Amino acid sequence: MYRVTIQMPDGSQGEHHGRYLSGVDAALAALALFPQARRVQATWLAGEAL
Numbered sequence: 913m914y915r916v917t918i919q920m921p922d923g924s925q926g927e928h929h930g931r932y933l934s935g936v937d938a939a940l941a942a943l944a945l946f947p948q949a950r951r952v953q954a955t956w957l958a959g960e961a962l
Contacts (some may be wrong), residue, residue: 914929915928916954918953932954936954939952
């Protein structure tokens with residue numbers, strides 16, 4: 913389970929929790945949805961198994 917946070921060029925932010933195989937997969941999924949994002953962070957939530 914990952915928490916994915918994105919920041920847009922105007923400074924607005926969004927957050928999503930989801931199941932991904934890796935943090936890279938989580939970040940790539942966010943970038944596919946928000947290609948203009950200025951920052952993408954994927955944080956693994958310990959204790960949550962797939």
